[in-house]
Amino acid sequence: MKRVGERGSGEWERISWDEAISTIAEKWKEYRSKYGNQSLSFYWGSGATGQLAPGNATGLMGRLVNVLEFTNIDYCVDLAMSVGVGWVSASGALNDITNVKYSDRVVLWGCSLSDAWWQFWKPVADAMENGTRLITVDPNFSTSASKSDLWISNRPGSDPLLILSLMQYIIEHDLHNKDFLIGHTNASFMVRSDNGKILRMSDLGQEPTEGPVNPYTGQPTIIDPPVVWDEETSSLQAWNVATKPTLHKNYVHEGLRLDTAFDLVVAELQNYKAEKITELVGVPVDQIELLALEQTKGNVWNLTGMASQAYKNGAVFGQVLVCLNLITGSIGRPGATVGAAWRFFSMNGAVLTPTGTTMTNVPVLGLNQVMDSGKFKGQDWPIKALYVAAANPVSCAADYHGIKSWWDRIEFIVVADLQFTDSVKYADLVLPVAHALETEDVKTSGYFPFIGISEKAIEPLFEAKTDGDIARLLAEQLGVGEHFRLSNDEFLRDRIDNAPAAKAQNITLDRLRKEKDIYLEGPGTAFEGGYFPTETGKANLYCEMVAPRLNWGQDFDPTAVRVPRFFPPHESWPTSEAMKKYPMALMSERLRTRWHTNEYENEWLAEIGQEPLVKINPIDAVERGITDGSLVEVFNDRGHAVVKAEFSDNIRPGVLLYPKSWQQHEFKAGGWTELTSSFPDPLAVNTSFMDVAADIRPWREEA
Amino acid sequence: MAEKQYGLVVDTKRCVGCHSCSVACKIENNLSAGVIWNRILTNGGASMDSAKGTFPNLSKHYIPMICQHCANPACTKACPVGATYKDITTGAVRQDYDLCIGCRMCMAACPYTGVRSFNWEEPTYTMDFAVGDINVPKHQKHVVEKCTLCYHKLSKGEEPICIDACISGARVFGDLNDPDDKVVNLISKRKYIQLLPERGTNPSVYYLV
Numbered sequence A: 001m002k003r004v005g006e007r008g009s010g011e012w013e014r015i016s017w018d019e020a021i022s023t024i025a026e027k028w029k030e031y032r033s034k035y036g037n038q039s040l041s042f043y044w045g046s047g048a049t050g051q052l053a054p055g056n057a058t059g060l061m062g063r064l065v066n067v068l069e070f071t072n073i074d075y076c077v078d079l080a081m082s083v084g085v086g087w088v089s090a091s092g093a094l095n096d097i098t099n100v101k102y103s104d105r106v107v108l109w110g111c112s113l114s115d116a117w118w119q120f121w122k123p124v125a126d127a128m129e130n131g132t133r134l135i136t137v138d139p140n141f142s143t144s145a146s147k148s149d150l151w152i153s154n155r156p157g158s159d160p161l162l163i164l165s166l167m168q169y170i171i172e173h174d175l176h177n178k179d180f181l182i183g184h185t186n187a188s189f190m191v192r193s194d195n196g197k198i199l200r201m202s203d204l205g206q207e208p209t210e211g212p213v214n215p216y217t218g219q220p221t222i223i224d225p226p227v228v229w230d231e232e233t234s235s236l237q238a239w240n241v242a243t244k245p246t247l248h249k250n251y252v253h254e255g256l257r258l259d260t261a262f263d264l265v266v267a268e269l270q271n272y273k274a275e276k277i278t279e280l281v282g283v284p285v286d287q288i289e290l291l292a293l294e295q296t297k298g299n300v301w302n303l304t305g306m307a308s309q310a311y312k313n314g315a316v317f318g319q320v321l322v323c324l325n326l327i328t329g330s331i332g333r334p335g336a337t338v339g340a341a342w343r344f345f346s347m348n349g350a351v352l353t354p355t356g357t358t359m360t361n362v363p364v365l366g367l368n369q370v371m372d373s374g375k376f377k378g379q380d381w382p383i384k385a386l387y388v389a390a391a392n393p394v395s396c397a398a399d400y401h402g403i404k405s406w407w408d409r410i411e412f413i414v415v416a417d418l419q420f421t422d423s424v425k426y427a428d429l430v431l432p433v434a435h436a437l438e439t440e441d442v443k444t445s446g447y448f449p450f451i452g453i454s455e456k457a458i459e460p461l462f463e464a465k466t467d468g469d470i471a472r473l474l475a476e477q478l479g480v481g482e483h484f485r486l487s488n489d490e491f492l493r494d495r496i497d498n499a500p501a502a503k504a505q506n507i508t509l510d511r512l513r514k515e516k517d518i519y520l521e522g523p524g525t526a527f528e529g530g531y532f533p534t535e536t537g538k539a540n541l542y543c544e545m546v547a548p549r550l551n552w553g554q555d556f557d558p559t560a561v562r563v564p565r566f567f568p569p570h571e572s573w574p575t576s577e578a579m580k581k582y583p584m585a586l587m588s589e590r591l592r593t594r595w596h597t598n599e600y601e602n603e604w605l606a607e608i609g610q611e612p613l614v615k616i617n618p619i620d621a622v623e624r625g626i627t628d629g630s631l632v633e634v635f636n637d638r639g640h641a642v643v644k645a646e647f648s649d650n651i652r653p654g655v656l657l658y659p660k661s662w663q664q665h666e667f668k669a670g671g672w673t674e675l676t677s678s679f680p681d682p683l684a685v686n687t688s689f690m691d692v693a694a695d696i697r698p699w700r701e702e703a
Numbered sequence B: 001m002a003e004k005q006y007g008l009v010v011d012t013k014r015c016v017g018c019h020s021c022s023v024a025c026k027i028e029n030n031l032s033a034g035v036i037w038n039r040i041l042t043n044g045g046a047s048m049d050s051a052k053g054t055f056p057n058l059s060k061h062y063i064p065m066i067c068q069h070c071a072n073p074a075c076t077k078a079c080p081v082g083a084t085y086k087d088i089t090t091g092a093v094r095q096d097y098d099l100c101i102g103c104r105m106c107m108a109a110c111p112y113t114g115v116r117s118f119n120w121e122e123p124t125y126t127m128d129f130a131v132g133d134i135n136v137p138k139h140q141k142h143v144v145e146k147c148t149l150c151y152h153k154l155s156k157g158e159e160p161i162c163i164d165a166c167i168s169g170a171r172v173f174g175d176l177n178d179p180d181d182k183v184v185n186l187i188s189k190r191k192y193i194q195l196l197p198e199r200g201t202n203p204s205v206y207y208l209v
């Protein structure tokens, strides 16, 4: 279909596939020759994931984008936690949910497990029957909270502050695991007072030596060991030489004051004593202490969802949560871990880059800046064309007006989808895509410890084509057809059978076709054995230098989070400018009948579903003259949404909670995407969906 | 007494109100637009997911609600034509659409409001073809219908679709007359309630609490 009226006017003309493909190919060729490869951009989401599907920039579409060296618009969603975890651990927190049976305590952080990640609930419920205690930290009384043995309601965005307070309590009461801290973290490393860096043997006059060649750089690694205070010899020693490193020591070496990393951390933690932060965090002191004690009871899994990381302090949330498990030593064993129940199966990546060229990541949160300046990392970066697949940014990403600002400046937009989404509405050319049941694919996802086949049930209906076929047609016309003349079968075989992980477990496409689903064997616990792939194998309780997830020239301080410390959210915090004007914290939850906006037209699900609404504590509602079930306007500087108010005591006073995933036409006016913010946290470069201040008032329709 | 009395044990500590059972039932039985045999109720506040009490002293449980397939049903006695009757081999309370005259006496007699529905009009569907199991009787205008305990599956030795569909392991199916059955075992070990016991219907759905 191609647009014939203004963009968004709803006037369309049906065209043939031939016309659609040659229109796209001509435009793309023209832009590439005039403005360079980067003028073509690709935006994907998680609407269709598989090996042949374009979500996660995989499939033949992903291959095309790499061959043509597109700009890949990084969607900046749900990535902050892993950034902070990475600072501390140099790896991701990947766990197998079935290990929950070994947990004595499961603490859910910003995770309405039973509503958002249903597949994880049964293993947790099974564990509970065998004595695991479930604890939920959530401002609101989620369904998970209703199932929990203990529910702690805190102020939105205060999770890192609460965690720091737990750490302070645990250390003050001598409940921390000193052996673990010395053996598996850099807590005993000495830190220089002049520049905050970890003291190294070269600082003591010992020349660094060369280690094995780093396979990535081709250069030998430099070995310059960090230094600890060795109590055995009462002297400074290399960490791997000392026999009795200590956690507490300050020492002046040739006029330079040195402290253990641990002492610096403990000093910072004094700012977070329960009595000091109780009001800000909105949790009574006795509950903070109770939660701290629970953290010391056997194997604790601090299990995270996506809410706590959706604030400006999202990466710090990941950082401090790992640190909490480090100080209790509850990490690296089945059931004793931190992070979500993620597992990944790494496919053969080479399949996606047959020419060795790749796309370039440009974060969506910086896209308006790129459009304004025409530059990215100092280079000319004119973006002229956009291809959207498996995504509906207009109603799923944050800051509608911000999105529209860059969207409207792109000359030629193609959206490939199977539903008429809000993003389709604003396209120039629409391609109807086949459903997942209309093509064979292999499914694997972080959400479950399996790899499985998704069988083809029927031929694509009507004129729909699979994403792979669309990529093939485009490739031929763009002169790169030679890399796309492989069948789906060949593609899948190469992607799976040649993946190192598949070889290790003898997983093949043939086996998948026969067995349908194959369980992914271990390692099922993050940081197994307390080993971290850092320079020393120890976790960075002290993060000497940190890097942002994506560096696109933004200002950031690589030393800002050396010791775990609290940074307030951007908007959703009592001291913020935004909250002075808009005093309510606006949060979202999942709608049980949709996966983002997928299935919005499904009538079966609509029967058990809701309409757009906002949940509000009756205290806040009555104060504002709002009645239950009436229309209200939720608003801030960026925009508004007009929906029904639902009184609910589940909601913490001061909070507004909305089930997300609606299309624009379902609202009385506006939409949630209008209210959310695209403020880019410079380190995580992640969308802070929850970090939103708003207010609410009765809706009076203009005559 | 029926030879067997099939029934359900539903663990309210596990049920998270996800509605998977409800949707699976809708598809398996090709239910028409607006008809739901398996509803999820909330023992909480006024709306689907809200809790009972005042913040922060709250509680919430979901109660999946289907025909209770009572051992002593009120509906069968009320039906003037024997269209709703107790099946001798399974203990299921059945509804014969061909015999039903649409008088809705069963609906009035049943204390479990909402488990039955009446097709005022010719049933309409989302899909233009029937979905679910081919052996499900065709839905008719002017008859009463309700959960059949997936009778079409029972006769093949299978369990109702809602059991398999439950994401939480909250629904367990079995023969309440068999002392060795898992359902009997569950209710002997755990605290449970039956709905409206004072009505003397002895429902075959037990809710673990």
Ligand code: SF4
Residues within 6 Å of the ligand: B010, B014, B015, B016, B017, B018, B019, B020, B021, B022, B040, B062, B064, B165, B166, B167, B168, B169, B170, B171
């Ligand atoms: S499927 Fe299971 S958990 Fe979901 S509503 Fe039904 S009984 Fe409850």
